[in-house]
Amino acid sequence: MQTEKLRYRAFYWLMNASFIMITFGLVSEILEAFTGIYAFGMPDILVAITVPIGMLLATVVPVLLLSIPAWRDEYADLLWKKAVSVLVVSFAVGPLLLFIFFVIAYQIIGGEEPPEWLSLFFDPQRPADVLLRSWWVFNAAFVFIFQIVRWRDSR
Amino acid sequence: MKNRLKVLRAERDWSQAELAAHLDVSRQAVNAIETGKHDPSLPLAFRIARLFDMRIEEVFDDTPQA
Numbered sequence: 001m002q003t004e005k006l007r008y009r010a011f012y013w014l015m016n017a018s019f020i021m022i023t024f025g026l027v028s029e030i031l032e033a034f035t036g037i038y039a040f041g042m043p044d045i046l047v048a049i050t051v052p053i054g055m056l057l058a059t060v061v062p063v064l065l066l067s068i069p070a071w072r073d074e075y076a077d078l079l080w081k082k083a084v085s086v087l088v089v090s091f092a093v094g095p096l097l098l099f100i101f102f103v104i105a106y107q108i109i110g111g112e113e114p115p116e117w118l119s120l121f122f123d124p125q126r127p128a129d130v131l132l133r134s135w136w137v138f139n140a141a142f143v144f145i146f147q148i149v150r151w152r153d154s155r
Numbered sequence: 156m157k158n159r160l161k162v163l164r165a166e167r168d169w170s171q172a173e174l175a176a177h178l179d180v181s182r183q184a185v186n187a188i189e190t191g192k193h194d195p196s197l198p199l200a201f202r203i204a205r206l207f208d209m210r211i212e213e214v215f216d217d218t219p220q221a
Contacts, residue, residue, distance in 0.1 A: 004172050008181035075184030075193050153192055 011071040014061050019147050021057040022140045062139035065146075079153065083146040090141065157216040161189045163207050178202050 032038050039047045065071070072080055102121045106114050114122050164174050164185075171185045178185070178199065187193035188203075195203065204211045 004175035004182050005179065008175075008184075012181065012183060073180040073184050074196050074199060075187050076181060078193060153187070 007071050008073050008076065011065065011076055014057075015065055015143065015146060017057050018061045018065065018143045021054045022062075022143055025054060025058050058140065059136060062143050066139060066142050079146060079149050082149045082153075083142060086145050086149070087138075087142050090145070091138065156194050157191060158188065159214055159216075160185070160203065163209075163214065164189075177206055 028039055031040065039051065042050070066084075069077070098121075102118060106118055106122070109115060109118070113119070160174075164171070169177075171189070172182045175182045175185045179202075180199065184193065184195075188195055200211050200215060204214050207214065
């Protein structure tokens with residue numbers, strides 16, 4: 001019995017795994033920010049095993065999914081193109097809209113210093129941190145948009 | 156675009172994964188073509204027609220829907 005090529009299956013498997021790990025990572029960060037509980041309060045041994053795998057799937061794998069055409073057949077390529085076109089427009093428009101939102105919010109709130117939730121935007125950041133964060137957000141956004149495009153196409 | 160891919164596959168008792176292997180595409184691609192969500196490229200349409208030993212227009216129907 002013939003089965004489809006492994007690389008085509010791997011593309012979707014890795015996309016799903018990446019999506020799950022990015023979602024877990026985001027939820028974990030939000031949980032930690034609000035409750036101080038790190039990595040869902042998992043035991044240290046489990047954290048030591050899952051965090052490196054999760055980091056790999058949430059950071060390196062999206063880069064491979066974005067940049068290796070050989071993993072995509074023509075349908076995956078079509079979804080990829082749709083996702084990338086949305087991604088490009090989002091990154092052209094998104095930062096500008098965020099900038100406008102934060103500036104207007106600060107103008108409305110006023111005060112000598114911005115409140116804590118706004119200080120993240122106004123406090124100076126090291127270029128290396130900004131670069132790393134932007135890189136991660138770009139790749140994570142690609143995975144999210146791809147999954148949304150795929151879900152919409154399957155309806 | 157309507158097509159007879161699902162019927163032709165069923166006649167040969169192939170799964171979507173098996174058909175995908177014959178066509179060198181993913182199972183998701185076969186599913187998208189079968190359900191009319193994706194129109195295959197011309198090279199893939201030729202591969203499909205050749206696989207079933209038919210002409211393209213015998214597999215795919217591009218007449219506009221009423």
